[in-house]
Amino acid sequence: MGFGKYDPQRVEGKWQQNWNESRCFEVEADEAKPKFYVLEMFPYPSGKIHMGHVRNYSIADVVARYKRMRGMNVLHPMGWDAFGLPAENAAIKNKTHPAAWTYQNIKDMRAQLKRLGYSYDWRRELATCRPEYYKWEQRFFLQMLEKGLAYRKNSPVNWCESCKTVLANEQVEEGRCWRCDSEVEQKQLEQWFFKITAYAEELIEDLKLLEGGWPDRVLTMQQNWIGKSIGAELTFQVKGRDLGITVFTTRPDTLCGATFMSLAAEHPLVEQLIAGYDKADQVRAFCRDVANMDRIKRGADDLEKEGVFTGAYCINPLTGREMPIHVANFVLMGYGTGAVMAVPAHDQRDFEFARKYALPMQVVIQPKDAVLDPASMTEAYSAPGVLVNSGRFDGMPNEEAKKAIVEHLGASGLGKPTVNYRLRDWGISRQRFWGAPIPVVHCPSCGLVPVPEKDLPVRLPEDAQVREDGRSPLPLLDSFVNVACPKCGAKARRETDTFDTFMESSWYFLRYTSARNEDAPFDPAALKYWTPVDLYIGGIEHAILHLLYSRFFVKVLRDLGYTDQAEPFKNLLTQGMVLKDGSKMSKSKGNVVDPNSMIGKYGADATRLFILFASPPEKDLEWSDAGIEGAFRFLNRVWRLAEDLSDAGALKAVPPCAPVSALGGEPAGPVKDLRRKEHDTARRVTRDMENKFQFNTAIAALMELVNEMYAAKDVLKDAPGGPEALSSALATVLVLLSPVTPHLCEELWANMGQKGQLATTPWPEHDPSALVKDEIELVVQVNGKVRGRLNVAADADQEAVRQFAMTHENVLRHLEGKSIKKLIVVPGKLVNVVAG
Numbered sequence: 001m002g003f004g005k006y007d008p009q010r011v012e013g014k015w016q017q018n019w020n021e022s023r024c025f026e027v028e029a030d031e032a033k034p035k036f037y038v039l040e041m042f043p044y045p046s047g048k049i050h051m052g053h054v055r056n057y058s059i060a061d062v063v064a065r066y067k068r069m070r071g072m073n074v075l076h077p078m079g080w081d082a083f084g085l086p087a088e089n090a091a092i093k094n095k096t097h098p099a100a101w102t103y104q105n106i107k108d109m110r111a112q113l114k115r116l117g118y119s120y121d122w123r124r125e126l127a128t129c130r131p132e133y134y135k136w137e138q139r140f141f142l143q144m145l146e147k148g149l150a151y152r153k154n155s156p157v158n159w160c161e162s163c164k165t166v167l168a169n170e171q172v173e174e175g176r177c178w179r180c181d182s183e184v185e186q187k188q189l190e191q192w193f194f195k196i197t198a199y200a201e202e203l204i205e206d207l208k209l210l211e212g213g214w215p216d217r218v219l220t221m222q223q224n225w226i227g228k229s230i231g232a233e234l235t236f237q238v239k240g241r242d243l244g245i246t247v248f249t250t251r252p253d254t255l256c257g258a259t260f261m262s263l264a265a266e267h268p269l270v271e272q273l274i275a276g277y278d279k280a281d282q283v284r285a286f287c288r289d290v291a292n293m294d295r296i297k298r299g300a301d302d303l304e305k306e307g308v309f310t311g312a313y314c315i316n317p318l319t320g321r322e323m324p325i326h327v328a329n330f331v332l333m334g335y336g337t338g339a340v341m342a343v344p345a346h347d348q349r350d351f352e353f354a355r356k357y358a359l360p361m362q363v364v365i366q367p368k369d370a371v372l373d374p375a376s377m378t379e380a381y382s383a384p385g386v387l388v389n390s391g392r393f394d395g396m397p398n399e400e401a402k403k404a405i406v407e408h409l410g411a412s413g414l415g416k417p418t419v420n421y422r423l424r425d426w427g428i429s430r431q432r433f434w435g436a437p438i439p440v441v442h443c444p445s446c447g448l449v450p451v452p453e454k455d456l457p458v459r460l461p462e463d464a465q466v467r468e469d470g471r472s473p474l475p476l477l478d479s480f481v482n483v484a485c486p487k488c489g490a491k492a493r494r495e496t497d498t499f500d501t502f503m504e505s506s507w508y509f510l511r512y513t514s515a516r517n518e519d520a521p522f523d524p525a526a527l528k529y530w531t532p533v534d535l536y537i538g539g540i541e542h543a544i545l546h547l548l549y550s551r552f553f554v555k556v557l558r559d560l561g562y563t564d565q566a567e568p569f570k571n572l573l574t575q576g577m578v579l580k581d582g583s584k585m586s587k588s589k590g591n592v593v594d595p596n597s598m599i600g601k602y603g604a605d606a607t608r609l610f611i612l613f614a615s616p617p618e619k620d621l622e623w624s625d626a627g628i629e630g631a632f633r634f635l636n637r638v639w640r641l642a643e644d645l646s647d648a649g650a651l652k653a654v655p656p657c658a659p660v661s662a663l664g665g666e667p668a669g670p671v672k673d674l675r676r677k678e679h680d681t682a683r684r685v686t687r688d689m690e691n692k693f694q695f696n697t698a699i700a701a702l703m704e705l706v707n708e709m710y711a712a713k714d715v716l717k718d719a720p721g722g723p724e725a726l727s728s729a730l731a732t733v734l735v736l737l738s739p740v741t742p743h744l745c746e747e748l749w750a751n752m753g754q755k756g757q758l759a760t761t762p763w764p765e766h767d768p769s770a771l772v773k774d775e776i777e778l779v780v781q782v783n784g785k786v787r788g789r790l791n792v793a794a795d796a797d798q799e800a801v802r803q804f805a806m807t808h809e810n811v812l813r814h815l816e817g818k819s820i821k822k823l824i825v826v827p828g829k830l831v832n833v834v835a836g
């Protein structure tokens with residue numbers, strides 16, 4: 001007799017093999033069944049799974065298992081975001097190859113995920129560094145090229161001369177290269193771009209579709225990143241020349257307060273404006289310095305405002321005033337028109353600039369109950385007001401004046417309403433090796449020639465040796481670079497830039513629906529059935545770029561005819577971090593807890609249980625050794641409970657939330673009490689699963705039920721219907737707990753003699769009539785004040801309740817010396833005695 005010691009290693013290995021052999025997590029599209037697509041953000045194969053992964057995937061796995069038990073057809077896939085810089089660095093360091101390093105890591109990490117018992121359909125596994133994968137994004141690129149959505153342009157980049165490579169903004173640390181620490185320059189380089197700006201309006205507009213499904217703060221971050229700004233373009237004539245300068249402004253109402261003009265250092269008119277000016281060289285030097293500034297610093301609010309006069313003037317179209325034209329360091333060429341009408345009285349940056357260079361200031365917006373004096377103002381006034389010093393527009397509320405002034409200028413072709421977006425086109429060129437090749441050829445006579453689709457994939461030569469200095473080996477690799485032009489056959493050069501790795505992660509969730517299809521990126525029926533992703537789970541650090549690029553990609557693929565979806569992810573759950581001693585686990589802090597050692601010591605189930613119990617999914621989680629010990633102890637408690645019942649011959653194959661008939665007739669006393677607790681637990685757990693996945697409270701409810709079973713089992717083991725009630729409750733614990741700790745639950749389920757796998761067993765439904773209590777508690781009031789509580793039969797009649805209330809000691813004391821005037825019974829709730 002007895003189940004032996006709870007040995008997670010044995011139990012977990014056994015059930016992982018069982019699931020694997022029964023293929024119970026493999027799914028196909030099935031129109032007859034409702035689907036649920038749950039997805040975690042796929043990992044970069046860095047070498048090892050960390051606790052953050054375990055948390056992310058455990059949350060997803062509980063959802064997947066729960067939805068499956070609710071009868072849904074659940075797609076839950078896993079794959080690898082396998083291109084990227086760390087592989088190159090590791091290859092240099094370990095004198096190996098990025099491909100070898102990556103594939104070995106995938107192998108190790110896959111084994112770790114399997115050891116955690118996640119319910120993936122492993123047949124759909126994909127690695128983005130495989131040509132069978134990136135072949136399709138090369139095709140998408142060509143189609144986008146054809147539609148004008150991919151293009152090449154000269155653009156400023158961060159350049160490290162010693163590494164001879166472009167650096168992403170994140171790789172520039174205080175103006176220096178993250179790798180070699182030398183000064184980063186700004187350089188113009190031909191680069192590939194995706195025209196994400198063509199979708200700016202839709203990307204903003206469709207955020208509405210995600211309300212309620214995505215966290216509000218993520219929606220706000222997306223909105224700010226796209227940065228829609230409603231304003232106008234106004235044109236100013238340059239004095240004495242046949243030249244106009246157009247500005248973008250959100251405040252056309254302040255036009256009469258525009259006292260000078262500020263241009264970006266890269267503004268194309270600068271050269272013309274300074275022609276003949278005796279200080280032209282000084283202006284050029286200033287422009288060069290500004291253009292070389294770190295672009296992040298240049299856009300920062302606290303930038304010290306600097307500028308230089310160009311020697312030229314333009315004319316304010318409303319006031320006729322001459323406005324000196326300056327070049328200013330805070331004006332960016334990439335936004336609006338690269339020219340700003342400066343209104344120092346009402347714009348803080350212009351205010352600082354004007355104070356510094358003693359430029360004139362004119363108040364044109366008057367607040368309600370104050371008069372602004374430019375001489376004594378200490379900052380710009382940017383709030384609403386009515387117009388002053390604005391001629392015919394005086395007295396007009398400024399919101400109204402915005403429209404009126406644009407209309408007025410519009411009549412002479414000098415103004416029009418305009419919408420601007422902060423969003424920039426997506427630079428997708430990387431001068432890196434470990435990425436997907438961009439499929440074009442540079443021909444000396446034909447120019448840029450797309451690689452014909454039949455020649456895809458353009459394979460990355462996986463055996464190319466990475467270079468010690470970190471530069472891509474591709475440009476020097478003759479076998480890769482030298483090709484015949486696909487158009488004219490002449491000797492041509494292959495493009496050696498590779499795609500930004502954000503590209504692979506922008507569509508992998510669609511590919512899972514048809515991961516093994518070699519003839520097309522997607523099987524249309526499967527894509528239609530499974531998408532959109534119903535629940536996407538990952539870290540908040542991806543709240544902007546990855547999610548934005550994915551949203552963009554889905555819209556492009558829709559316009560290319562692949563899908564009819566407009567949005568990739570219906571619901572988004574951003575899980576909190578895993579902390580140790582209050583801070584994020586990291587190697588440098590030395591506070592990392594390795595999942596492997598936890599699984600080795602306590603098992604996958606205890607690790608999953610601790611992580612899911614310690615905190616609700618969106619909140620940070622503090623790692624605690626005592627916590628995982630506690631989780632392990634609880635599982636042992638469940639194990640021993642089942643074993644006890646078995647030893648006592650009280651373990652029956654009764655279904656969870658068993659009907660009354662299975663308990664041998666209408667239950668009473670402790671049998672009924674346990675049954676009530678069991679059904680109420682099923683109700684609470686189901687509610688918590690449905691309501692934002694509050695696994696922690698669901699687990700707490702199950703712990704309560706187990707406690708109650710311990711307290712009742714000695715009495716119930718031998719009572720009529722008792723073994724059945726205990727077995728039903730145990731079955732309920734196992735079913736409800738199985739999404740969290742699937743292995744232990746399967747094992748005990750089998751030990752109960754239950755049929756079939758728990759993984760595919762339907763979720764139980766509680767019986768509302770089981771929740772009804774035999775006795776209910778009534779509050780007794782005297783003159784509106786609570787003086788006692790009574791337990792009465794749930795079906796007691798009013799007269800019985802009245803009589804019973806008058807036996808309560810404390811109630812009687814409060815009635816001493818008074819006469820009863822009225823006695824009101826609110827059935828099921830209270831008795832109120834009115835006395836005086």
Ligand code: ANZ
Binds near residue numbers: 330331333340342
């Ligand atoms: C005149 C003005 C008066 C402005 C005023 C503001 C307040 P958002 O809301 O971010 O779109 N601007 C336009 N292009 C710029 C550029 N390339 N670099 C730096 N600043 C630029 O900001 C729009 C405002 O930012 C524009 O409205 C312009 O200044 C400035 F009381 O025009 B405003």
Ligand code: ZN
Binds near residue numbers: 485488490492
């Ligand atoms: Zn050619």
